[in-house]
Amino acid sequence: MDLETVRTFVTAADAGQFQEAAAELAVSQQAVSKRVAALERELGVRLFTRTPRGAEPTIDGQAFLPHARELLRVADRAALSVRVGRRPLxxxxxxxxxxxxxxxxxxxxxxxxxxxxxxxxxxxxxxxxxxxxxxxxxxxxxxxxxxxxxxxxxxxxxxxxxxxxxxxxxxxxxxxxxxxxxxxxxxxxxxxxxxxxxxxxxxxxxxxxxxxxxxxxxxxxxxxxxxxxxxxxxxxxxxxxxxxxxxxxxxxxxxxxxxxxxxxxxxxxxxxxxxxxxxxxxxxxxxxxxxxxxxxxxxxxxxxxxxxxxxx
Structure with missing residues (x-):
């Protein structure tokens, strides 16, 4: 699973809008849409519903969100374990x-x-x-x-x-x-x-x-x-x-x-x-x-x- 698509999904879910997620991730709104669409194809479900206020996670998106957060936490801990100056000699x-x-x-x-x-x-x-x-x-x-x-x-x-x-x-x-x-x-x-x-x-x-x-x-x-x-x-x-x-x-x-x-x-x-x-x-x-x-x-x-x- 591509961690960048997972990170984009979590950021969009927290922001409630693809535009705000794009600004936080320093990418275009189109890139956010493409990453979310790629993750939806991989999982075989829709993760967001478009609303007048922006984007809200679907029931499947809500179910996936805590697991997505844990994936990112695990990835961050894994990187920290080998990052120079942050791991044992x-x-x-x-x-x-x-x-x-x-x-x-x-x-x-x-x-x-x-x-x-x-x-x-x-x-x-x-x-x-x-x-x-x-x-x-x-x-x-x-x-x-x-x-x-x-x-x-x-x-x-x-x-x-x-x-x-x-x-x-x-x-x-x-x-x-x-x-x-x-x-x-x-x-x-x-x-x-x-x-x-x-x-x-x-x-x-x-x-x-x-x-x-x-x-x-x-x-x-x-x-x-x-x-x-x-x-x-x-x-x-x-x-x-x-x-x-x-x-x-x-x-x-x-x-x-x-x-x-x-x-x-x-x-x-x-x-x-x-x-x-x-x-x-x-x-x-x-x-x-x-x-x-x-x-x-x-x-x-x-x-x-x-x-x-x-x-x-």
């Missing part, structure tokens, strides 16, 4: 418990007037498609992975590096270590069931394995972080990588250990991506907030990122 993060999610909480605390929607998409290709369609305004992703080129209309800037730690149960051979180097992890089974082949984070761990001779297993279904923690706690032969900034809570009896990884420190490189033509007013504020973040102190043994990671 929609930001995608790779992990709702990770560092990017924490940064968005900090941003919201400092900018409570900015309405936010924080969501989690599957991979960088899905996130880039959402940026280009306008479904989201920004995303935190590792960029540069082979097979995942960025289109020219997508901008990116590297904003922070997220250090990884080793998570073990109390019976693991490395559970008492104060730190562990990447070369020392060779020969130990690292279980990460959330790795999905073909994603940018899978490319990250593929390169980590190739450079340091690690064994990372992604077999078995991914039942979520709680099930992962249960398995790591109960299986001395298994460990997993976890961001040092990931917020985790586990039962006291698990006795899990978070062990820093060194020599060098593996970090996951997060970049902020956005569409170059995105006009959302809060996007510039988010970018400025991230640009002002204090730089993490340099690790004594340096950090490791895949060779395809851009420097900025």
């Amino acid at each position: 929609r930001v995608d993060v790779i992990n709702l418990r990770g560092a990017a999610s924490g940064l968005m909480r900090d941003f919201h605390r400092l900018h409570p007037d900015v309405e936010l929607d924080v969501l989690k998409l599957f991979g960088i290709d899905e996130a880039v498609a959402a940026l280009r369609s306008g479904t989201i305004d920004a995303t935190f992703r590792a960029v540069g992975a082979p097979g995942h080129p960025l289109p020219a209309d997508i901008a990116s800037v590297r904003v922070f590096d997220e250090p990884l730690q080793l998570l073990t149960g109390p019976g693991h051979a490395l559970a008492s270590a104060r730190s562990v180097s990447l070369p020392e992890l060779a020969g130990h089974r690292i279980w990460m069931p959330g790795i999905a082949p073909g994603t940018e984070w899978a490319a990250y761990y593929d390169d980590l394995v190739a450079q340091f001779g690690l064994t990372i297993e992604s077999t078995g279904p991914n039942f979520g972080s709680d099930a992962l923690l249960d398995t790591i706690a109960d299986t001395p032969a298994l460990a997993t990588f976890m961001s040092e900034q990931t917020r985790l809570v586990w039962p006291t009896g698990h006795g899990l250990r978070r062990i820093p990884v060194t020599g060098p420190v593996p970090v996951y490189p997060h970049s902020l991506l956005w569409h170059r033509d995105n006009p959302h007013p809060a996007l510039a504020g988010l970018r400025a907030h991230l640009a002002a973040l204090p730089q993490a102190p340099e690790a004594p043994d340096g950090t490791w990122v895949p060779p395809w990671t851009p420097s900025s």
Whole structure:
């Protein structure tokens, strides 16, 4: 149903004259008549009766009028939901418990007037498609992975590096270590069931394995972080990588250990991506907030990122 014809009908019904409706809509009286006639043909009924005083809704017109008003209200709400400056800033993060999610909480605390929607998409290709369609305004992703080129209309800037730690149960051979180097992890089974082949984070761990001779297993279904923690706690032969900034809570009896990884420190490189033509007013504020973040102190043994990671 053409909303312009519906809006014209409601305006004419309220005005009582096609001439006054035309003036309010800034169109000709002939245009009002044509729109009303088109709506009458679509509905198969007459909506107005001509009178000496102008035009009055027929019985069918009176029946249709409240529904027409509701159609216009729904249309206005729909437009308002996506109108720049009137809708939330929609930001995608790779992990709702990770560092990017924490940064968005900090941003919201400092900018409570900015309405936010924080969501989690599957991979960088899905996130880039959402940026280009306008479904989201920004995303935190590792960029540069082979097979995942960025289109020219997508901008990116590297904003922070997220250090990884080793998570073990109390019976693991490395559970008492104060730190562990990447070369020392060779020969130990690292279980990460959330790795999905073909994603940018899978490319990250593929390169980590190739450079340091690690064994990372992604077999078995991914039942979520709680099930992962249960398995790591109960299986001395298994460990997993976890961001040092990931917020985790586990039962006291698990006795899990978070062990820093060194020599060098593996970090996951997060970049902020956005569409170059995105006009959302809060996007510039988010970018400025991230640009002002204090730089993490340099690790004594340096950090490791895949060779395809851009420097900025």
